[in-house]
Amino acid sequence: MPTISHKATVMPESPIRKLVPFAEAAKSKGRTVYHLNIGQPDIASPTSALNAIKNIDLKVIEYSHSAGFEGYRNKLAKYYQVNNIDVTGDDILITTGGSEALLFGLMTTCDPNDEVIIPEPFYANYNGFATSAGLNVIPVSSSIEKGFALPPIEEIENSITAKTKAIVICNPGNPTGYVYSKEELLKLRDIVKKHDLFLFADEVYREFCYDGAKPTSVMELDGISQNVLMIDSVSKRYSMCGARIGALVSKNKSVMAAALKFGQARLSPPTVDQIAAEAALDTPKSYFDDVQKEYVERRNIMVNGLNRIPGVFCPMPKGAFYCVAKFPVDNAEKFCQWLLEEFEYNGQTVMMAPANGFYSSKGLGLQEARIAYVLKKDSLLNAVEVLKQALLVYPGALEQSVNSYSEN
Amino acid sequence: MPTISHKATVMPESPIRKLVPFAEAAKSKGRTVYHLNIGQPDIASPTSALNAIKNIDLKVIEYSHSAGFEGYRNKLAKYYQVNNIDVTGDDILITTGGSEALLFGLMTTCDPNDEVIIPEPFYANYNGFATSAGLNVIPVSSSIEKGFALPPIEEIENSITAKTKAIVICNPGNPTGYVYSKEELLKLRDIVKKHDLFLFADEVYREFCYDGAKPTSVMELDGISQNVLMIDSVSKRYSMCGARIGALVSKNKSVMAAALKFGQARLSPPTVDQIAAEAALDTPKSYFDDVQKEYVERRNIMVNGLNRIPGVFCPMPKGAFYCVAKFPVDNAEKFCQWLLEEFEYNGQTVMMAPANGFYSSKGLGLQEARIAYVLKKDSLLNAVEVLKQALLVYPGALEQSVNSYSEN
Numbered sequence: 001m002p003t004i005s006h007k008a009t010v011m012p013e014s015p016i017r018k019l020v021p022f023a024e025a026a027k028s029k030g031r032t033v034y035h036l037n038i039g040q041p042d043i044a045s046p047t048s049a050l051n052a053i054k055n056i057d058l059k060v061i062e063y064s065h066s067a068g069f070e071g072y073r074n075k076l077a078k079y080y081q082v083n084n085i086d087v088t089g090d091d092i093l094i095t096t097g098g099s100e101a102l103l104f105g106l107m108t109t110c111d112p113n114d115e116v117i118i119p120e121p122f123y124a125n126y127n128g129f130a131t132s133a134g135l136n137v138i139p140v141s142s143s144i145e146k147g148f149a150l151p152p153i154e155e156i157e158n159s160i161t162a163k164t165k166a167i168v169i170c171n172p173g174n175p176t177g178y179v180y181s182k183e184e185l186l187k188l189r190d191i192v193k194k195h196d197l198f199l200f201a202d203e204v205y206r207e208f209c210y211d212g213a214k215p216t217s218v219m220e221l222d223g224i225s226q227n228v229l230m231i232d233s234v235s236k237r238y239s240m241c242g243a244r245i246g247a248l249v250s251k252n253k254s255v256m257a258a259a260l261k262f263g264q265a266r267l268s269p270p271t272v273d274q275i276a277a278e279a280a281l282d283t284p285k286s287y288f289d290d291v292q293k294e295y296v297e298r299r300n301i302m303v304n305g306l307n308r309i310p311g312v313f314c315p316m317p318k319g320a321f322y323c324v325a326k327f328p329v330d331n332a333e334k335f336c337q338w339l340l341e342e343f344e345y346n347g348q349t350v351m352m353a354p355a356n357g358f359y360s361s362k363g364l365g366l367q368e369a370r371i372a373y374v375l376k377k378d379s380l381l382n383a384v385e386v387l388k389q390a391l392l393v394y395p396g397a398l399e400q401s402v403n404s405y406s407e408n
Numbered sequence: 409m410p411t412i413s414h415k416a417t418v419m420p421e422s423p424i425r426k427l428v429p430f431a432e433a434a435k436s437k438g439r440t441v442y443h444l445n446i447g448q449p450d451i452a453s454p455t456s457a458l459n460a461i462k463n464i465d466l467k468v469i470e471y472s473h474s475a476g477f478e479g480y481r482n483k484l485a486k487y488y489q490v491n492n493i494d495v496t497g498d499d500i501l502i503t504t505g506g507s508e509a510l511l512f513g514l515m516t517t518c519d520p521n522d523e524v525i526i527p528e529p530f531y532a533n534y535n536g537f538a539t540s541a542g543l544n545v546i547p548v549s550s551s552i553e554k555g556f557a558l559p560p561i562e563e564i565e566n567s568i569t570a571k572t573k574a575i576v577i578c579n580p581g582n583p584t585g586y587v588y589s590k591e592e593l594l595k596l597r598d599i600v601k602k603h604d605l606f607l608f609a610d611e612v613y614r615e616f617c618y619d620g621a622k623p624t625s626v627m628e629l630d631g632i633s634q635n636v637l638m639i640d641s642v643s644k645r646y647s648m649c650g651a652r653i654g655a656l657v658s659k660n661k662s663v664m665a666a667a668l669k670f671g672q673a674r675l676s677p678p679t680v681d682q683i684a685a686e687a688a689l690d691t692p693k694s695y696f697d698d699v700q701k702e703y704v705e706r707r708n709i710m711v712n713g714l715n716r717i718p719g720v721f722c723p724m725p726k727g728a729f730y731c732v733a734k735f736p737v738d739n740a741e742k743f744c745q746w747l748l749e750e751f752e753y754n755g756q757t758v759m760m761a762p763a764n765g766f767y768s769s770k771g772l773g774l775q776e777a778r779i780a781y782v783l784k785k786d787s788l789l790n791a792v793e794v795l796k797q798a799l800l801v802y803p804g805a806l807e808q809s810v811n812s813y814s815e816n
Contacts, residue, residue: 001634002573002604004666008516014672017474044467053680056461059452061650061684066425096504096652099674108416112520112542128673134520134542165410196410226409242469242679244504244652258412264422265536266507270678271650272461276469 007134012127015333015357016370022340023351031344034375034383037336037351039174039321041374043239043291045280052279056272064271066263068094068247072278076247079281083206085219085230091251093259096269098204098233098246099125104262105229105248106133106166108255109198115163119151121324121358121365123174123202138164139360144326144368147315148176150184157191166198167191172205172215175324175358175370177299177317179213189221192228199224202231204246205320207288210296213318225251236321238280239291243273295321295373298380302373305384309391311398314371322372324355324365330396332356332369338394345389348382415542420535423741423765424778430748431759440756441748442783442791447582447729449782451647451699453688460687464680472679474671476502476655480686484655487689491614493627493638499659501667504677506612506641506654507533512670513637513656514541514574516663517606523571527559529732529766529773531582531610546572547768552734552776555723556584558592565599574606575599580613580623583732583766583778585707585725587621597629600636607632610639612654613728615696618704621726633659644729646688647699651681703729703781706788710781713792717799719806722779730780732763732773738804740764740777746802753797756790 016038023033067073073089080087095101110116112134118126120139130137138159140151150156156167167188172179180188192199201218209215218228233246248259299316303323306314311328329335333354343349355368373380391397424446431441475481481497488495503509518524520542526534528547538545546567548559558564564575575596580587588596600607609626617623626636641654656667707724711731714722719736737743741762751757763776781788799805 001660002517002606004516004662005519005522005573007519008666008669011515011666011669011673013669014474017672020473038471040471042468045469049469050464050466053464054462056458058458060450061453061457061648063446063448063649065428066422096678097674103674107419107540108412109410111413111415114413125673125675128669132515132670132673165413198410240469241471242676244676244678252409254412258416258419261416261419261421261536262540264425265419265533265540266505266511267533268650268652270504270652270681272680272684273678276680 007131011131012124012357014128015124016353019336019340019351022337026340026349030347032348033340034348034350034379034386036371036373036375036383037353039236039372039374040241041236041239041321042376043294045240046238046283046287048282049238049240049276049280052276053272056275061271063268064274066268067260068092068269069274069278072274075278075281080249083217085217087219087249087251091249091256093248093256093263094269094274095246095248095263096266097235097244098202098231099129101231101246101248102126102200102202103129103132104259105200105231106130106135107262108258109229110135110165113163114165115161116166116168117156117159117164118168118360120360121175121355122168123170124357126168127360137360141361141364144313144315144324148173148178148324150180153187153191160195164195164197166200168200168202170202172209172319174205174320175322175355177320177322179209179215179319182216185216185218185221189224192224197227198229199227200229200231204231204233204236207237208292208295208321209319210292210299211318215319219249229255234277234280238283240276240280243276244270245273245277298373298377299323301377301380302371302384305381306387309384309388311391321374322370324368324370326368328391328398329367329394330398332367334396335394336369339390343390345386348386350383350386415539419539420532420765422536423532424761427744427748427759430745434748434757438755439752442756442758442787442794444779444781444783444791445759445761447644447780447782448649449644449647449729450784451702453647454691454695456690457646457648457684457688460684461680464683469679471676472682474676475668476500476677477682477686480682483686483689488657491625493625495627495657495659499657499664501656501664501671502677502682503654503656503671504674505643505652506610506639507537509639509654509656510534510608510610511537511540512667513608513639514538514543515670516666517637518543518573521571522573523569524574524576525564525567525572526576526768528768529583529763530576531578532765534576535768545768549769549772552721552723552732556581556586556732558588558596561595561599568603572603572605574608576608576610578610580617580727582613582728583730583763585728585730587617587623587727590624593624593626593629597632600632605635606637607635608637608639612639612641612644615645616700616703616729617727618700618707619726623727627657637663642685642688646691648684648688651684652678653681653685706781706785707731709785709788710779710792713789714795717792717796719799729782730778732776732778734776736799736806737775737802738806740775742804743802744777747798751798753794756794758791758794
């Protein structure tokens with residue numbers, strides 16, 4: 001029997017999905033599992049998108065252009081223009097999810113063994129894409145104690161070597177919910193310019209900023225238009241994760257021409273989903289106002305609830321719909337698995353994503369878990385109570401220290 | 409300005425799509441362009457699939473399982489069982505098109521610089537996937553004169569080195585339309601077993617076999633169940649190219665577990681399209697009977713028509729909906745471009761895919777083009793006439809030899 005590749009052996013399992021079999025087992029025992037592990041919102045997809053699917057008028061579900069339908073690209077460009085991002089449809093490659101956009105971008109700009117600097121914790125699947133492309137992730141660590149702010153600029157600069165090709169950020173951040181300030185981005189801009197690196201920004205959570213936080217796109221930064229690649233997706237914006245429609249956006253013509261070759265190899269992004277994504281662009285502002293309001297309430301329930309549990313600490317995020325919390329446990333991955341395998345409280349338990357999978361540095365985040373506050377408020381209240389009860393009986397619980405957190 | 413990667417520089421353009429700008433220019437001049445370049449059938453998608461989309465009952469377009477919906481996988485397994493392929497839903501990973509299935513399969517089994525043997529001409533995008541995965545394609549050449557039969561087994565065996573990890577075939581074949589006999593597959597089986605290689609078979613054209621030809625799946629071959637990976641897709645079978653739903657199928661548990669990690673990184677295949685693909689499995693046999701009859705007629709019009717043009721030679725394919733024809737021209741790529749840029753006959757011209765992009769060996773296929781006979785019969789008759797007229801005036805036309813072809 002031939003052996004699988006080294007690449008496949010080292011390919012990381014998704015920390016978001018690796019505990020799925022334990023969740024399935026818990027459900028088969030009749031338990032309610034609150035899925036805080038995955039950014040799958042329960043928010044309804046926009047009516048315009050759902051109607052576009054129901055009213056589909058195709059006899060043949062044909063390929064689209066490899067870069068996506070021109071009409072969709074042009075309309076998407078208008079959405080960006082409204083958001084201070086000065087692009088045309090030619091600067092956009094429609095991809096099969098933001099995932100494909102990042103993979104195409106990385107393969108277009110980096111060769112195997114090149115280095116990519118990423119502030120950690122970062123969206124765990126970046127590890128998977130880096131492994132697929134044969135790249136080395138060089139993490140610069142941000143800490144839960146400092147609320148996951150951008151690490152000091154000197155630290156980032158010290159990580160740059162002759163092999164460094166790019167810096168990747170996620171803003172607003174998954175898993176931290178951190179929103180980079182304009183000042184932080186300008187500092188990054190200066191490094192990128194000085195060392196002539198590519199700068200990737202995963203901006204799929206653009207519409208999810210709270211407490212007056214303003215998202216700044218890397219596309220708005222002066223002087224580095226040829227260095228910047230922006231990753232986008234309809235998944236979170238319109239609660240259409242299953243549509244698998246994303247975009248790679250850049251003003252760099254060489255990058256876009258090369259990325260299109262990767263796009264041609266896979267032929268086209270899905271057709272019906274592009275039609276739905278184009279229709280979603282008609283979503284009225286009131287939809288986002290409602291969604292934002294809902295997420296702020298959910299965030300407050302979850303984060304304040306977590307911080308009220310003795311020994312738990314969770315910074316208040318300003319964006320996205322995730323938070324990373326530190327638990328008074330021996331090991332968060334064990335705790336997460338134990339919650340699914342061993343624990344129940346009134347027939348309920350909680351699934352979280354162990355945060356160590358969101359760090360590239362071994363040994364970091366071992367007491368942390370990522371929580372997606374994407375469920376209804378009642379469910380979140382129940383989930384907080386489950387976690388509180390669980391920590392009272394978890395065999396690996398540590399002695400609880402005083403919680404210094406003040407509520408938001 | 410930072411430079412793009414070496415990988416992106418050497419990434420091949422799709423020979424199927426690279427002439428698209430010339431076709432667009434021809435259309436903007438008001439010319440009718442017969443698209444014989446791409447396997448985008450005009451056959452209607454099954455009613456069951458279209459209705460499943462129109463009747464979609466989702467409030468949120470959610471992710472599916474990374475391996476695809478369990479219900480779809482189990483129902484797809486039943487389809488395979490009917491086709492003599494003994495698998496369960498657990499042996500199936502639903503992918504975003506057959507493209508992704510092949511890429512996941514290659515990355516799962518091969519490391520960068522490993523070698524993959526592929527009989528050429530082969531589906532051009534295999535080059536793209538091999539480049540993405542950093543692999544070296546080692547071609548073994550089949551020839552138009554021998555109707556693209558499997559090259560002699562000794563030739564394949566002579567190509568095996570310590571770096572060879574897999575053999576990839578496409579059966580029925582794109583671009584040749586060749587259907588491998590059971591005997592040919594058994595010879596391949598013996599090599600695969602002897603050298604403990606992986607054997608990939610792209611079987612997306614399974615339902616398109618003519619003149620009594622029977623497709624044999626590599627999954628049916630005894631003794632190599634752990635070596636075999638089958639690539640499938642709904643694109644051609646149900647004329648749903650734009651659905652982007654494929655499958656990676658293997659009985660090798662290590663392969664499937666590793667491939668799932670690549671699947672987890674990209675989260676899931678598209679949701680609505682999976683629902684449509686599942687519904688497509690209800691397509692009655694009469695649909696395929698009608699489609700087969702139609703394709704046989706189209707094939708006969710195209711291939712007989714081509715062979716009637718002095719100096720043109722095209723073997724009669726037994727499967728898929730492509731043929732490769734040899735033209736009496738200096739260079740088929742120049743000829744294809746000239747057709748779009750310079751030529752018209754009664755306001756019409758033809759787009760073909762130059763076949764050199766389907767060979768890995770430089771210098772092969774320079775007079776050949778791939779033709780997809782996926783248009784209505786009237787259009788195909790017109791296209792043949794356009795090609796006949798074009799060869800009378802093409803500046804690079806060679807002196808025509810006698811055509812020894814007999815009709816089918």
